Amino acid sequence: xxxxxxxxxxxxxxxxxxxxxxxxxxxxxxxxxxxxxxxxxxxxxxxxxxxxxxxxxxxxxxxxxxxxxxxxxxxxxxxxxxxxxxxxxxxxxxxxxxxxxxxxxxxxxxxxxxxxxxxxxxxxxxxxxxxxxxxxxxxxxxxxxxxxxxxxxxxxxxxxxxxxxxxxxxxxxxxxxxxxxxxxxxxxxxxxxxxxxxxxxxxxx
Amino acid sequence: xxxxxxxxxxxxxxxxxxxxxxxxxxxxxxxxxxxxxxxxxxxxxxxxxxxxxxxxxxxxxxxxxxxxxxxxxxxxxxxxxxxxxxxxxxxxxxxxxxxxxxxxxxxxxxxxxxxxxxxxxxxxxxxxxxxxxxxxxxxxxxxxxxxxxxxxxxxxxxxxxxxxxxxxxxxxxxxxxxxxxxxxxxxxxxxxxxxxxxxxxxxxxxxxxxxxxxxxxxxxxxxxxxxxxxxxxxxxxxxxxxxxxxxxxxxxxxxxxxxxxxxxxxxxxxxxxxxxxxxxxxxxxxxxxxxxxxxxxxxxxxxxxxxxxxxxxxxxxxxxxxxxxxxxxxxxxxxxxxxxxxxxxxxxxxxxxxxxxxxxxxxxxxxxxxxxxx
Numbered sequence: 001x002x003x004x005x006x007x008x009x010x011x012x013x014x015x016x017x018x019x020x021x022x023x024x025x026x027x028x029x030x031x032x033x034x035x036x037x038x039x040x041x042x043x044x045x046x047x048x049x050x051x052x053x054x055x056x057x058x059x060x061x062x063x064x065x066x067x068x069x070x071x072x073x074x075x076x077x078x079x080x081x082x083x084x085x086x087x088x089x090x091x092x093x094x095x096x097x098x099x100x101x102x103x104x105x106x107x108x109x110x111x112x113x114x115x116x117x118x119x120x121x122x123x124x125x126x127x128x129x130x131x132x133x134x135x136x137x138x139x140x141x142x143x144x145x146x147x148x149x150x151x152x153x154x155x156x157x158x159x160x161x162x163x164x165x166x167x168x169x170x171x172x173x174x175x176x177x178x179x180x181x182x183x184x185x186x187x188x189x190x191x192x193x194x195x196x197x198x199x200x201x202x203x204x205x
Numbered sequence: 206x207x208x209x210x211x212x213x214x215x216x217x218x219x220x221x222x223x224x225x226x227x228x229x230x231x232x233x234x235x236x237x238x239x240x241x242x243x244x245x246x247x248x249x250x251x252x253x254x255x256x257x258x259x260x261x262x263x264x265x266x267x268x269x270x271x272x273x274x275x276x277x278x279x280x281x282x283x284x285x286x287x288x289x290x291x292x293x294x295x296x297x298x299x300x301x302x303x304x305x306x307x308x309x310x311x312x313x314x315x316x317x318x319x320x321x322x323x324x325x326x327x328x329x330x331x332x333x334x335x336x337x338x339x340x341x342x343x344x345x346x347x348x349x350x351x352x353x354x355x356x357x358x359x360x361x362x363x364x365x366x367x368x369x370x371x372x373x374x375x376x377x378x379x380x381x382x383x384x385x386x387x388x389x390x391x392x393x394x395x396x397x398x399x400x401x402x403x404x405x406x407x408x409x410x411x412x413x414x415x416x417x418x419x420x421x422x423x424x425x426x427x428x429x430x431x432x433x434x435x436x437x438x439x440x441x442x443x444x445x446x447x448x449x450x451x452x453x454x455x456x457x458x459x460x461x462x463x464x465x466x467x468x469x470x471x472x473x474x475x476x477x478x479x480x481x482x483x484x485x486x487x488x489x490x491x492x493x494x495x496x497x498x499x500x501x502x503x504x505x506x507x508x509x510x511x512x513x514x515x516x517x518x519x520x521x522x523x524x525x526x527x528x529x530x531x532x533x534x535x536x537x538x539x540x541x542x543x544x545x546x547x548x549x550x551x552x553x554x555x556x557x558x559x560x561x562x563x564x565x566x567x568x569x570x571x572x573x574x575x576x577x578x579x
Contacts, residue, residue, distance in 0.1 A: 011400065051482075056396040056445040063397055096298065096311050099392050146528040146560035147309055176524045176560070184529055 004033060008040025008068070009047070011060050020068055030075040037068050041110035045195045055103075058194055062106035069109075083114050085205040086136035088127060090118035091174075092151035097144040100174055103194045104140060111198040113138075124151075124158030131164055138201050141187070143174040152177075152185040160186075169204040173197055210370030214275050215431065218374055222471065222517045223493050224550040229543055229575045231272070232374065232519055232552050234279035235559030235568070237309055239264030242565055247309055248301035254283040254354060258362055266369060272572035277373040278473065278498065278519065279558055281362065286310055287351035290343040292380040292436075293388030294318065297343075309561050317341045318389035323402065323409045331413040338389070363428065375473055376430035379421045379465075381457040382410035387439040395439075399449045407452055414457055418464050425470050432471030434498070435461045443479030443502070455486060466494045473498045473519065477557055484508045488515055501556030506545040517550040522571050527555055527563040532570040539574040548579050 004023070007016040023033050044061040047053040087108055091101050098120045108115045116134050118126050127139060139159065141152055152172055159165050172181060173191040182190050188204070191197035208216070221230040239260045240250035250257040261281040268274050286297035289312070296313040300306050303313075318338070326334045339348070366373055386406065387395040398406060425433055439445075440454035458474065465472035472495045474487070479502040487497060492515050499505060501523035508518070522538055530538075539553055553575035559568065 013401070054442070054444060054446050056399065056449060059393050059396045060400050063393070094305075094308060096313060099314065102393070145309060145311075146524045147562050149529065149562075176528075178523075178525050180525050180529055 004036035005040035005043060008037055008061060008064055009043035011057060011064070013060075013064050013067075016064055016068065017071065020071055024072070024075060030072045034069070034072055034076070037065055038110055038112060041065055041107070045107065045111070045198065048193070048195045055193075058107065059103060062103060062110070065110045066106060082112060084112040084202065085138065086114045086116065086134050087138040087140055087201055088116045088118060088130040088134060088136045089140040089142070090122040090127060090130075091120040091142040091144075092148050092155055093121055093123045094151050095143055095145050095148045096120045097142065097174070100144065100194070101142040104142065104173065104191075104197045107194040107198050108140070108201060111202065113198075113201060124155040127155050128158050128162045128164070131159065131168055132162070137168055138204060139168050139170045140197060140201070141170065141172045143172060143177055143181075146176045149181055149184060152181065152187060156186045171197060171200050171204070211367050211372060214370060215372045218276050218372060218431070218552075219471075221550060221552055222496060224514045224517070226549055226551075228579070229548040230275045230552040231572045231575050232276045232278040232554040233265050233268065233274045233371075233559075234277075234554045234557070235264075235561075235563060236279045236282040236285070237561040238559045238563050238568070240307075241562060242267075246300065246306040247561065248299070248306040251282055251285060251299070251310065252301065254358055257281065257283060258358070258365075262365060262369060262371075265371060268568055268572060269369075269371075271569045273576050274371065274572060275552070277366065277371050278375050278552075278554055280373060280375065282310075283358070283362075284347075284351050284354055287343060287347055288378075291339070291348075292378060292385065294338065294385050295342055295388040312388070314388070314391050316391040316394045318386065320398070320402075323398075323405050326409040326412050327405075331416040342389070359428075372431060374431045374471065375475075376428050376433050377421055377424045378434040378436050378475070379418065379461050379472075380436050381440065381454065381461060382413040382417065383440045383453045383457060384436055384438055385413070385417070386410070392439055396445070396449075399445070399453060403449070403452060410453060410457060414460065418461055421461075422464060422468055422470075425465075425468070430470060432465065432473060432496075434475040435465070435472045437474060437476045437480070438478070441476065441478035441480055442482035442484075447482070450483060455483065459486075459489060462490050462495055466491055471495060475557075476500070476503060478502050481507065485511050487512060490516070493517070496552070498554075499556065505542065509546040514550060517552060518546055519552040519554055521556040522554070523556045524558075524560045524563075527567045527571070528560045530564075530567060532566050535567045535570040536574045536578075539571055540578050543575070543579055 118130050170187040171189050172187045177190050189200050220226045243260045258281045286299045289297045298311050298313045300308045462472040475498045477500050496517050496519050498519040499521045501521045
């Protein structure tokens, strides 16, 4: 079983799927297989943080994890592994970029979070409604345009106006975001990359 | 005979590349920045090309009256969506049609290149592929309209820049095959392909490269250009694994830069994202014949230590400082940049494009500090 995490961490796609299929055929609990996949993703995240892996490696591992999840899904029958918490995720209003958001989605999922993805060009009320419906204590906002800083600001204000601000931590990320954008918008933290988004969410939950 | 301001500035650009400049040089790179300054929507700025270009020149001249703008690194973006679609084989959403009038144009990335298209390129060539593929991302009428615009207004714009003493050092952006395929296939899928089908992609890129470099050189020759970009976006060292970079990114960027130099054009290696891992590879290009143009994510302090006086730097004041920072923060960044890498061989500009909402006072502070500090 440890082989699954190794294969995922080594980005060996074909062999990983063969081994997952073999484990299923042998009657291994699919939740345990999923946990092994998550362990592999943790290893990938560590290798990214240490500079051994790069964004393409993160994406490759994300796709492998996704395919593995799809293979396991019919066998899980609603069972999941341990869920750390819920996160509402989306790209802010006026910005249609989705690649960074999608990468954060897969990294958060594999990191044990239940992620509610509201998509791109999402208005503040869309985020607020998702927070209300899900009860998520975390909000992750993606922004790739400097002209959309005000969309982050407006989203933070909408969360405040809805009376949720003291229950919800807000993480931002995307190319032109940094600490100065955190200060300007009233968010709580900024992630430099998909892996740091996972780390921040784990710290804040 | 006294040299014109334009000639003096071309000379300064070349001296900076040769590390013979007295002070830091400056370059303007804010394709969308003038619009807000003159209360124009991005839509009008981009598509009402006569008014838009006038606003662009007025803005640069306004800056130039307060601190020298020595050259132009990001041209006026008239009908820019067409150029971007051709470069990145992607659909571009534009203000007034797909987006609100004052939105910035944005790439709408979808996987439009299919797996089989790699074989099509290999078997039929890139030109034939473009004919088949381009209608998926841009209308033929739009391409024709863009060509008419370029042929009628392009020479007049070039003349106006010369008359205003503003050398355009980037006349065209060469898009390496990796970047074009990445745009058309979409980043996630293309990166996956790079792991699963590296040899096939390499074969396709080998077919694409001669077509794209020849057409780029032809444009450079026809426009009597000083130089242009060799673009590095998704192929950045921080983005892809060493195997992908060594096989699919660097060989083509290097060959393109060498082709520019062989034809007496100055390549500006326009490097978005982080290139720290591979920065020493730029020693493989001829000394003081090109420029490294970075966006604030590559460590220029480290790069200067590793590259010495091999190559001039153009950069790299980050977008958040220009759009949200103070004058003092902007000045501080530029001073530290000059302290770290030295004024010689340095062209101060924004990291990648100056943002559309850059504060005018910060733009002035960036250029004034570059010219007056040391």
